[in-house]
Amino acid sequence: MRKIFRLFELFIWNSRLAIARSMEYKFNFILGSFISIVFSSIGPVLQYLIFTQTKGFPGWNLDQIILFQGVLLIVLGLRTMFFGELQGFVYQLVRRGDFDRLLLKPYPPMGIILASGFSMSSLGSILGGLVITVYSIIKLELHVGIIQCGLFVLFIAAGLALFMALDVLFACIVIILVQMGRLNEFFNFIARFGEYPLSIYPNALRLAFITVVPFAVWVNIPAQLLLGSFDAYMLYSLVFCFAFLFVCLKVWGLCLRKYTSAGG
Amino acid sequence: MSYNIITAENLSKTFKVAHRDKSGLLSSFKSLFKPQIKYVEALKNVCLNVEAGEIRGLIGPNGAGKSTMIKILSGILYPTEGNVQVQGYTPWTQREELVKRIGVVLGQKSQLWWDLPPIDAFELNRKMYEIPEKLFRENLDFFVTSLKIEDVIKKQVRQLSLGERMKCEFVAALLHHPPLVFLDEPTIGLDIVSKEVIRTFIKEVNRQKGITFILTTHDMGDIEDLCRNVSIINGGTIVYNDNIEKLHSFFSDKKVIELRFSREVRENDLKGMNVRAFTPYTAEIEIDVSAHDIRSEISNIFSLLPVQDININSISIEEVIKQIYENKYDGAALAHGEVLAFDK
Numbered sequence: 001m002r003k004i005f006r007l008f009e010l011f012i013w014n015s016r017l018a019i020a021r022s023m024e025y026k027f028n029f030i031l032g033s034f035i036s037i038v039f040s041s042i043g044p045v046l047q048y049l050i051f052t053q054t055k056g057f058p059g060w061n062l063d064q065i066i067l068f069q070g071v072l073l074i075v076l077g078l079r080t081m082f083f084g085e086l087q088g089f090v091y092q093l094v095r096r097g098d099f100d101r102l103l104l105k106p107y108p109p110m111g112i113i114l115a116s117g118f119s120m121s122s123l124g125s126i127l128g129g130l131v132i133t134v135y136s137i138i139k140l141e142l143h144v145g146i147i148q149c150g151l152f153v154l155f156i157a158a159g160l161a162l163f164m165a166l167d168v169l170f171a172c173i174v175i176i177l178v179q180m181g182r183l184n185e186f187f188n189f190i191a192r193f194g195e196y197p198l199s200i201y202p203n204a205l206r207l208a209f210i211t212v213v214p215f216a217v218w219v220n221i222p223a224q225l226l227l228g229s230f231d232a233y234m235l236y237s238l239v240f241c242f243a244f245l246f247v248c249l250k251v252w253g254l255c256l257r258k259y260t261s262a263g264g
Numbered sequence: 265m266s267y268n269i270i271t272a273e274n275l276s277k278t279f280k281v282a283h284r285d286k287s288g289l290l291s292s293f294k295s296l297f298k299p300q301i302k303y304v305e306a307l308k309n310v311c312l313n314v315e316a317g318e319i320r321g322l323i324g325p326n327g328a329g330k331s332t333m334i335k336i337l338s339g340i341l342y343p344t345e346g347n348v349q350v351q352g353y354t355p356w357t358q359r360e361e362l363v364k365r366i367g368v369v370l371g372q373k374s375q376l377w378w379d380l381p382p383i384d385a386f387e388l389n390r391k392m393y394e395i396p397e398k399l400f401r402e403n404l405d406f407f408v409t410s411l412k413i414e415d416v417i418k419k420q421v422r423q424l425s426l427g428e429r430m431k432c433e434f435v436a437a438l439l440h441h442p443p444l445v446f447l448d449e450p451t452i453g454l455d456i457v458s459k460e461v462i463r464t465f466i467k468e469v470n471r472q473k474g475i476t477f478i479l480t481t482h483d484m485g486d487i488e489d490l491c492r493n494v495s496i497i498n499g500g501t502i503v504y505n506d507n508i509e510k511l512h513s514f515f516s517d518k519k520v521i522e523l524r525f526s527r528e529v530r531e532n533d534l535k536g537m538n539v540r541a542f543t544p545y546t547a548e549i550e551i552d553v554s555a556h557d558i559r560s561e562i563s564n565i566f567s568l569l570p571v572q573d574i575n576i577n578s579i580s581i582e583e584v585i586k587q588i589y590e591n592k593y594d595g596a597a598l599a600h601g602e603v604l605a606f607d608k
Contacts, residue, residue: 009391010391010392013388013391014388017377017380017384017388020380020384021377021379021380097373098373100335100340100370100373101370101373101375103338103339103340103359103363104338104339104340104363104366104368104375105363105392106360106361106363106364106392106393107360107392108360257342259340259341260279260341261331261335261340261341
């Protein structure tokens with residue numbers, strides 16, 4: 001527990017340093033935030049066009065899909081904020097042999113990696129997502145109680161744990177293979193399955209996204225919770241998320257033994 | 265009472281390396297489906313003891329196994345075989361505990377943040393190593409004053425010169441007061457003045473704070489200035505492990521006479537002499553003073569050659585080490601005190 005608390009402290013410190021670094025380049029920070037807001041707004045607009053020009057997504061009306069997009073923006077924004085720099089960071093560390101520096105710190109190296117991914121660039125996306133979500137809640141006249149809010153936060157946290165697990169898995173592969181230039185693209189592509197309503201997938205995939213690869217926790221379940229529906233399958237997803245993270249961390253421990261560093 | 269801060273026994277490390285015999289696209293395509301694997305023994309049954317309070321030089325040619333050794337001792341790499349105790353810890357199984365008690369300066373890698381002033385990295389280290397505020401302030405003041413970097417630590421790292429950055433790297437590695445510090449080429453790329461400052465600082469910290477240093481370098485000036493004991497590693501094994509003065513003494517019965525001639529001479533004119541280097545206007549002759557009388561040898565040179573200038577030198581430590589690197593004689597025998605013939 002103490003170790004987790006120390007890692008959290010480290011994350012706060014790293015985040016403060018990342019913010020301080022952003023402030024060193026103020027124009028870059030302002031422009032980055034502006035671009036982030038512009039890009040964030042493309043998703044909902046695109047979904048609106050798809051929805052109005054096609055048959056839409058089964059089981060979802062337009063306002064609900066806009067809520068779905070709002071939650072998606074929040075989740076993607078949080079992912080980028082907490083782990084945005086992480087894949088590039090791991091890749092560079094291992095390739096150049098700088099991973100040694102992490103092993104010289106009195107922390108688990110994965111803890112330092114996870115605590116170092118903070119990025120300010122997605123602030124616009126989170127703010128945009130919040131605005132869209134609140135707008136949709138008002139438009140749909142939803143009554144969001146304290147329990148719903150708590151569950152919403154819990155599943156968002158589980159979603160972040162799942163992103164974390166995928167990043168740990170990415171780091172494992174990089175440690176073993178060192179040079180895997182497009183691996184991050186593959187991981188990001190896989191993760192995109194979680195960005196659409198479950199109802200569009202065949203039953204087998206839908207089951208997989210609730211259990212073994214519980215991508216449903218990212219957007220589907222939090223959006224369903226805001227819409228007022230709760231199902232037992234959601235709890236399975238929650239368990240699978242943390243189980244997946246646990247397994248990935250164990251695999252990481254084994255991979256670390258295979259680390260060869262770089263010549264020097 | 266002195267004790268061994270490092271004890272390594274029968275330490276071996278084998279790397280599995282993919283390699284290609286031929287260059288070119290076809291060869292790389294083949295290696296994609298059928299990679300050729302080679303096993304490289306980076307360390308072979310290495311034994312090493314280091315006493316607390318020493319400044320130990322760990323030297324060797326490129327690829328000798330120095331970095332692998334340091335990486336195992338600091339818990340970065342798992343060895344293939346062997347036992348190691350560093351301050352009572354097994355580095356690879358008790359890494360997190362051990363690294364609180366060691367410092368590492370990597371001359372070619374920085375632990376500072378490029379966009380921030382070093383003082384921010386020091387503060388982060390304070391958090392990471394849980395350094396008490398009072399100790400942190402005391403150490404910071406001591407190191408900053410010793411290295412005269414009061415203003416430097418407030419500038420962005422990217423604006424610092426290499427010498428200034430290296431001084432800050434030392435502060436970052438020492439703030440948590442580790443009893444053992446590994447220095448991997450700490451003076452690489454530095455000018456003479458900066459090198460001198462760094463060397464003086466290491467000696468001062470070793471003397472005042474009793475910190476043990478393991479120094480890896482290719483600069484013999486560092487070794488001669490700082491180390492009393494030196495371990496030479498070559499081909500994955502320790503080939504010499506003793507006092508540096510002993511290295512000097514191995515060739516104490518050899519002298520090198522440097523000659524400059526007033527007119528051109530032919531190599532044939534030096535017939536019968538042990539010539540190490542020759543040009544028509546200069547020559548280097550080696551004399552074994554245990555077998556020949558140096559006065560008569562020099563008088564012979566003066567009578568045979570048009571000598572304009574003469575210098576008589578002992579064989580440098582750099583030359584001795586070069587001989588060991590080139591495997592021209594057995595360093596293990598040196599460690600047993602055997603005096604070996606100098607080989608050209």
